[in-house]
Amino acid sequence: MSDHPQPTPAQHSPGTVAGRLAVVRERIATAADAAGRRPDEVRLLVATKTQTADAVLEALAAGVDLIGENRVQELVAKAPAVADRVADGALQVHMIGHLQRNKINQVLATATGLETLDSLELARAISDRCVRDDRTGDRALDVMVQVNVTGEESKSGIEPQDAAALATAVAALPGLRLTGFMTIGARLTAAEGPAGEAEQTVRAGFARLRAIRDEVLASGAPGTASATELSMGMTGDLELAIAEGATIVRVGTAVFGPRVTATTL
Ligand SMILES: *Cc1c(COP(=O)(O)O)cnc(C)c1O
Numbered sequence: 134m135s136d137h138p139q140p141t142p143a144q145h146s147p148g149t150v151a152g153r154l155a156v157v158r159e160r161i162a163t164a165a166d167a168a169g170r171r172p173d174e175v176r177l178l179v180a181t182k183t184q185t186a187d188a189v190l191e192a193l194a195a196g197v198d199l200i201g202e203n204r205v206q207e208l209v210a211k212a213p214a215v216a217d218r219v220a221d222g223a224l225q226v227h228m229i230g231h232l233q234r235n236k237i238n239q240v241l242a243t244a245t246g247l248e249t250l251d252s253l254e255l256a257r258a259i260s261d262r263c264v265r266d267d268r269t270g271d272r273a274l275d276v277m278v279q280v281n282v283t284g285e286e287s288k289s290g291i292e293p294q295d296a297a298a299l300a301t302a303v304a305a306l307p308g309l310r311l312t313g314f315m316t317i318g319a320r321l322t323a324a325e326g327p328a329g330e331a332e333q334t335v336r337a338g339f340a341r342l343r344a345i346r347d348e349v350l351a352s353g354a355p356g357t358a359s360a361t362e363l364s365m366g367m368t369g370d371l372e373l374a375i376a377e378g379a380t381i382v383r384v385g386t387a388v389f390g391p392r393v394t395a396t397t398l
Contacts, residue, residue, distance in 0.1 A: 150188065150388060151195040154179075157387050164375040175375055178227060178364070180385030182207060183392045186214035192388060198223060201248070201383055203230030205239050212243040219245065229315070229364075229383060231289045234258050241266070246275035248315040248364055251291045256303045263308025273310040277364055278303060280345060282338035283319040290316060293341055300349045304356030313362025313380070314349075316342045318370050332373060339365050339377035 162172040181189050182203040189200060189211055200215075202208040208228060218224035227246040237259055240247060250256050256276070263274055278300045281290030291299050296314070304311040318335045342365055349357050366374025366382040374382055386392065 150191040153388050153390070154192065154195045154197070157384055160371060160387075161375065161382065164372040167372075168376045170375070175379060176381045178229075178381050178383045179388050180229065180367070180383050181211070181389075182230070182385065184385075184389050186211045188389060190214060193218065193224065199225045199227065199381070201227045201229035202244070203228075205230075205232070205236040208243050209239050237262055241268075241274065246277070246312070248277040249279045249289065250276045250303060250309075251279045251281075251289055251299075253299060253302050256299075256306055256309060260306035260308035269307045273308050275312045276303065276309045277313045277315040277362060278311070279315045280342055282316045282341045283334075285319070288317055293345060296345045297348050297352070300345070300360060301352060301354045301357060304349075304354060304360065306356075311356055311360045313360050313364065314342050314346050315364035315381075318365060318367070318374065321369055335370050336373050336377055339363075339374050339379070343378045 157177065161175050161177060165172045165175050176199060177197065178199045178201045179192050179197045180201045180203070181192070192200070193215070202211070205228070208226070215224055215226065219226060225245045226243065227248050228240050228244045229248045231249055232240060232247060232255065234255060241259070241262060247259070259274060259276070263269065268274065278296055279290040280293055280296045281288045282293055284292070300311060300314070303309055316338065319338050321331050321335055342363055346360060346363055349360050362380045363378050364381040364383060365377070366372075366379045368384050368386040371379070371382040371384060
């Protein structure tokens, strides 16, 4: 999070984006505190899928400096509204949905980072494109490896046992800068069993992502030293993710209210 003092929840009406953002920042601060971490160790990414450009601008006006889009189409549609802020470095835009190879150019034109890298083929294709555009070194694209920690077939991401090898290979590509790892936690509500067991399952998944990151950092392999981020935790489970070391939480519903349009993750 930024160094700017954030308004307390009481200063905003609860029905506004600014008011809900203040509540989310409180949740993050409280969870960080409970985990013995500093609140500024956890960055808020606002997930903007299905939201209008106006709603996004409302969030930016309330101090948001990192947003995430799931679909390339929405990313491209909202890009003009945020282009100025991206250009002057005040806003970062991450692609947090699955990326198809034929949409790489559109993502490179509008996003500052990609959190959903899950195959070496895709990584090579993006890196090649970046190299052709002279985007290497400082200008390389920030990427995270998405890991499917729950093993659910419906979720994208590489299997945990293959994640470290993929990350090491990605880190060596000239057009990419590996910044860390991303996952979508197990569904709290769908998990069965006695109270507390669902939370344990969710936490175990987040702990797995942290272990993968630590393994890759400890490897000392070329390009891996920058892979410090753990993007995990959403509206329903951000406290659990922060307890397990999240450095980025991706929050949509708690910022904008329930989504009207159904989307897939
Ligand atoms: C929608 C989405 C989020 C935010 O989910 P909420 O439950 O609305 O906070 C986070 N990450 C990804 C990948 C998403 O698609």
